[in-house]
Amino acid sequence: MELWAQFGELVTNAVTFIVFFWIMKRFAWGPLLNLLERRQQAVEEGFADIDRRKADTEKLHQDYAAHLRNIEQEGRAKIQEAVAEGRRVADEIVEKARAESQAMAERARRNIEIELAKARVELRDDMVSMTMMASEKLLRQRVDTDTDRRLVSEFLADLDKEMQAR
Numbered sequence: 001m002e003l004w005a006q007f008g009e010l011v012t013n014a015v016t017f018i019v020f021f022w023i024m025k026r027f028a029w030g031p032l033l034n035l036l037e038r039r040q041q042a043v044e045e046g047f048a049d050i051d052r053r054k055a056d057t058e059k060l061h062q063d064y065a066a067h068l069r070n071i072e073q074e075g076r077a078k079i080q081e082a083v084a085e086g087r088r089v090a091d092e093i094v095e096k097a098r099a100e101s102q103a104m105a106e107r108a109r110r111n112i113e114i115e116l117a118k119a120r121v122e123l124r125d126d127m128v129s130m131t132m133m134a135s136e137k138l139l140r141q142r143v144d145t146d147t148d149r150r151l152v153s154e155f156l157a158d159l160d161k162e163m164q165a166r
Contacts, residue, residue, distance in 0.1 A: 130159055 134155045 126162070130155070130162070133158075 134151065
């Protein structure tokens with residue numbers, strides 16, 4: 001009997017298990033599996049979203065890197081343009097200074113020529129004046145060799161004094 005009691009208990013447990021399994025399958029497994037399936041889909045969608053965002057981020061990174069390279073190239077080009085402009089302006093300034101220097105030298109040369117011409121005219125006028133004075137002295141006095149020598153010596157001395165005075 002004891003075997004039959006254990007067998008009955010075994011059958012009861014088996015029937016109870018089957019009923020419990022059927023109830024669980026009917027009411028709990030479906031919603032539980034649906035919940036797990038929805039969770040799995042959400043996780044997969046999350047991973048897909050992460051992959052998509054990662055691809056978008058990588059694309060943005062590449063775009064920014066390309067943009068940064070373009071900015072660097074533009075900056076170098078602008079620096080080169082500025083350097084070229086600076087050199088052009090420096091060349092213009094040097095050329096202008098050279099032209100002004102030549103103009104100043106030409107003006108100075110003309111002024112020197114004018115002053116030289118004035119000095120020649122003044123020297124000629126002084127020579128004429130001195131010659132006239134010497135002639136006047138000679139004509140006032142009687143002419144003989146000693147007087148001529150004395151007059152020429154005086155004339156040369158006067159000429160020396162006037163030249164030193166200037």
